[in-house]
Amino acid sequence: MSKKTEEIFNFSETSDACIKCGKCIPVCTIHQVSPDETTSPRGFIDLLGAYQRGDLELDKNAKNIFESCFLCTNCVDVCPNALPTDMVIEEVRADIAEKFGIPLFKRIAFYLLENRKVMDIVMKFGFMFKTCAFANEKEKGGLKARFALPMVKKGRLIPSMSFTSFLNKYPENIPAKKLNDNPQDKPLRIAIFIGCLANYNYRNIGDSLVEILKELNIEIFIPKKQQCCGAPAYFTGAIDSVERMTKANIEYFESFMDECDAMLIPEATCSAMVKHDWQVFFRNHDMPEWEARAKRVTEKIYMATQWLDDNTALQEILKAKGKKFDTPVTYHDPCHARKVQGIYKQPRNLLAPNYPMVEMSDPNRCCGFGGVTMQTEKFHFAEAAGKPKAAMIKETQATYVSAECSACRVQIGESLNSAEVDTVFKNPLELIAESLKK
Ligand code: SF4
Ligand code: SF4
Numbered sequence: 001m002s003k004k005t006e007e008i009f010n011f012s013e014t015s016d017a018c019i020k021c022g023k024c025i026p027v028c029t030i031h032q033v034s035p036d037e038t039t040s041p042r043g044f045i046d047l048l049g050a051y052q053r054g055d056l057e058l059d060k061n062a063k064n065i066f067e068s069c070f071l072c073t074n075c076v077d078v079c080p081n082a083l084p085t086d087m088v089i090e091e092v093r094a095d096i097a098e099k100f101g102i103p104l105f106k107r108i109a110f111y112l113l114e115n116r117k118v119m120d121i122v123m124k125f126g127f128m129f130k131t132c133a134f135a136n137e138k139e140k141g142g143l144k145a146r147f148a149l150p151m152v153k154k155g156r157l158i159p160s161m162s163f164t165s166f167l168n169k170y171p172e173n174i175p176a177k178k179l180n181d182n183p184q185d186k187p188l189r190i191a192i193f194i195g196c197l198a199n200y201n202y203r204n205i206g207d208s209l210v211e212i213l214k215e216l217n218i219e220i221f222i223p224k225k226q227q228c229c230g231a232p233a234y235f236t237g238a239i240d241s242v243e244r245m246t247k248a249n250i251e252y253f254e255s256f257m258d259e260c261d262a263m264l265i266p267e268a269t270c271s272a273m274v275k276h277d278w279q280v281f282f283r284n285h286d287m288p289e290w291e292a293r294a295k296r297v298t299e300k301i302y303m304a305t306q307w308l309d310d311n312t313a314l315q316e317i318l319k320a321k322g323k324k325f326d327t328p329v330t331y332h333d334p335c336h337a338r339k340v341q342g343i344y345k346q347p348r349n350l351l352a353p354n355y356p357m358v359e360m361s362d363p364n365r366c367c368g369f370g371g372v373t374m375q376t377e378k379f380h381f382a383e384a385a386g387k388p389k390a391a392m393i394k395e396t397q398a399t400y401v402s403a404e405c406s407a408c409r410v411q412i413g414e415s416l417n418s419a420e421v422d423t424v425f426k427n428p429l430e431l432i433a434e435s436l437k438k
Contacts, residue, residue: 165203239281322354
């Protein structure tokens with residue numbers, strides 16, 4: 001990186017623009033579980049202004065405070081000045097990483113995310129030896145810790161892993177049927193960006209997307225050299241990893257996106273990172289050429305249900321031929337889908353023809369995932385934030401809770417497990433593919 005974060009990001013400008021109205025406080029996820037002014041959007045912004053002016057030392061206490069934000073963007077949604085609290089927190093985390101270093105377990109995780117071949121081997125080992133430390137809870141869709149492990153308490157539900165990843169399971173091209181004898185009339189060609197959790201842990205999401213695209217007679221392209229979108233590293237302040245992964249992905253996407261009609265991402269966080277945060281990252285780090293390249297190459301990239309509902313006849317097909325189930329579904333809105341990308345109607349439109357839909361009391365309330373730090377060092381906050389979500393899901397008596405986000409799946413799955421609620425989590429694409437099964 002050519003410049004230090006505090007040289008390129010003006011925290012005090014955001015701080016000066018805060019009119020201290022407090023509208024952000026009741027909706028703030030961390031303030032709901034830790035009701036203290038310092039852990040609120042207004043408090044974070046005030047402290048960041050003091051940090052920029054040199055009045056606040058970035059010590060362990062400040063680190064602890066700035067790492068307690070869930071990056072849920074609830075505050076941005078209600079702020080009269082649309083102050084980007086989540087973004088300034090993401091930026092100060094880069095300073096924290098530089099000053100305190102990144103813990104070894106996170107460095108290993110980011111190394112694996114950057115090196116798929118090594119990750120493939122690690123996941124195979126994980127698959128083979130998982131039952132030594134975990135019980136396979138198939139109906140809950142995860143693994144339950146048999147005993148307390150570092151940062152994983154006994155009984156906690158964590159994602160399972162597949163022996164073969166989604167990217168290794170399929171060929172690069174899955175052709176569609178010819179439309180007619182005119183060579184000009186070609187089926188659509190759609191690429192898939194799968195996301196790391198769906199690639200290794202929840203493989204049925206990608207399998208379902210492939211089945212849906214086959215039903216629509218769409219040619220599928222699976223770009224094998226895709227890397228992690230960089231979101232886990234970005235939310236942790238590991239900016240060098242973010243820079244390497246984003247640039248490698250952009251260069252790779254540029255080599256094939258002109259031959260594709262769209263690229264679909266069945267994940268809210270990855271799609272928000274690719275479509276929104278890549279450009280923000282390059283802008284904040286003074287790389288205008290890369291910002292322009294990110295903008296151009298992501299123009300035809302969409303969250304999967306968004307594109308399927310807006311651009312295909314899938315809804316009509318589901319109404320006409322889809323199997324009808326009497327198992328109610330409640331839909332949770334991932335922060336990175338509804339608040340960041342405005343996507344909430346499309347997944348519901350595609351589920352409603354075949355499943356009775358029941359709305360939970362606040363589908364827009366953050367589930368409390370919060371990122372790598374929240375799921376490890378600060379898991380007590382994630383646990384507390386997950387309880388109200390589990391309670392409102394229980395109240396619906398739905399068979400399934402659905403959200404197009406595997407981070408929400410990790411968090412909601414464990415919240416339901418710890419509250420002993422039987423509702424099962426499924427990505428909407430899994431439920432849609434189930435209705436299309438012959
Ligand atoms: S992003 Fe969420 S947790 Fe962080 S300050 Fe805003 S509302 Fe609170
Ligand atoms: S809503 Fe915006 S302006 Fe009002 S206190 Fe919160 S951050 Fe400041």
